[in-house]
Amino acid sequence: MTDIWSVDEHLDDILRAVRPLDHLELQLFDAQGCVLAEDVSVPVAMPPFDNSSMDGYAVRTADVEGSSEEFPAALTVVGDIAAGSGSLPAVGPGEAARIMTGAPLPPGAEAVVPVEWTDGGTGGGPAESMTAHSTAPGGTEVRVHRPAVAGAHIRTRGSDIPAGTVALTAGTLLGAPQIGLLAAVGRATVLVRPRPRVVVVSTGSELAEPGTKLGPGQIYDSNGYTLTAAAREAGAVAFRVSAVADDAATLRAILEDQLIRADLLITSGGVSVGAYDVVKEALSDIDDLPGGVEFRRLAMQPGKPQGFGLIGPDRIPLLALPGNPVSSYVSFEMFARPALRAMAGHAELHRPRVRARLVADTPLTSPPGKRQFLRGSHRNGTVRPVGGASSHLIAALAQADSLIVVPEEVTEVEPGTELEVVLLHHAR
Incomplete structure (x- = not known):
């Protein structure tokens, strides 16, 4: 050497x-910003059951076929289903169940019609919200003004992630979305590189x-x-x-x-x-x-x-x-x-690097045999030096968003020359 x-x-x-x-098992919030040290598989499908993506009514498609503003389908409301409901009313011919977003789809239903497509069970015009229907549902009638195809406004079981799928792989940086996913699949702790x-x-x-x-x-x-x-x-x-x-x-x-x-x-x-x-x-x-x-x-x-x-x-x-x-x-x-x-534990260790064309009023000089790093401002494939080469100029450093790299063998760089640029302040 x-x-x-x-x-x-x-x-x-x-x-x-x-x-x-060495990896550690941490609580989710403590693991934020760490690199995952294990593959995380989904123990159960997400979502774990068919559920509604809208506030509306769970229906059979045959019962609303051909419905319109002029000729609405009149259905008997057999129950209410809120998110978290465990007991579900079955939907038979000529029936509907009022359903909230995230609530499980009841037996017999094939689609959800948004409340805006109905009169909300008021017997009048189109409803603005589910709050229009305030009476007990038993025997109440709702009018549906549009047809619905099978599966409409339904989030099917496993449509996000099927059971057994690897949701996150080792080496993943845990940010807010990843922490949310870990919580969604039921993990309270996770193995990470601290x-x-x-x-x-x-x-x-x-x-x-x-x-x-x-x-x-x-x-x-x-x-x-x-x-x-x-x-x-x-x-x-x-x-x-x-x-x-x-x-x-x-x-x-x-x-x-x-x-x-x-x-x-x-x-x-x-x-x-x-x-x-x-x-x-x-x-x-x-x-x-x-x-x-x-x-x-x-x-x-x-x-x-x-x-x-x-x-x-x-x-x-x-x-x-x-x-x-x-x-x-x-x-x-x-x-x-x-x-x-x-x-x-990151796989990528270095800042992003790009090639950019030098914009300067005069040629840059660099000492022979040394790799020089100059502060720069990078824009649209070009880079302009910021401040001088002196190593005490911290004000210029605060204005830079990149480092211009002049190779060891280069002693002068003409404006317009393409150089390697290290991008700073970019998430990686």
Whole structure:
């Protein structure tokens, strides 16, 4: 291996080291946002019985054949059927049963005529709703003004999912519709890969908490918030630790404390070659943190300094990201996000990528031998750079919806050139 790692080499090393988290059986709401770890079959047909899709009257088709406004079919109402009814009146020749949406179809009925096709049992014109029929049904007559074919306005047993069908396969991300389906088939718990727990630690004596007054030489800790939010967007349960000053012993103690609640640790800052690179100092002597973190230089811009290793008795992955805001975020997208998705059991680890035509006033330049990631605005097959290439321009980062990728071998890109674009803020 050379002293300079490629982007792909570093990512491959990370993905080889992380593993999907052990599956857990969780209650449905706790499983939301997790990846399913089992196939879920339907124990009973859905719906489990023929039922009405409308408020109306359950009828035999022969009894309403040829009915019209001028010559309505007059039927005797033999009962009411509400959703959840257990005892059902049989519908014989010349009879109908008033039925509500979701109620089971009674014996003998072949179709449901909507209440709007009837007089609602009032003996007058077409009914507006079932509330028009307020008298007891026994012996009441309803007039039907339209014919109905067999099966009209009936949701048949198993029409949604037949019994024994696999409703959801392992690897499915559980969102609201999937949680609803699990409930509909009677599952109270489900086997999933849990959402990874991430602890984010920013380092730097210059960092102040947002909401406090800045002192001389201080800046607010934006990385801690950016990375925690990014981890949550990636599906993790993320925690931010208050920024740590440039003290190696303090940082070591904090990392050791956080191991108990972390599936992945992320630090930002302190990985370069300066005199106060606290992360490198803290993790270069880790007798109390078994494992090892290797610090590397990558052929990328921004994000050249990186660190990765497994620490603690349980060998928890640690990603040490650079401290400049854009470098930190780009590094998260390229390395931390795929690692988190692998741990959560996702099959697709990466953001969507497309080809787009560069729109710019002047050619783009890129350092030789480095893969450059520029912030971009992607629209209708084109991409325009947002802000400059400097890695401290967080305002431009907030306006970008994509990253423009300039390959290592390319040093200049003319407007109109087609480039690879990483789409950000797209659900995946």
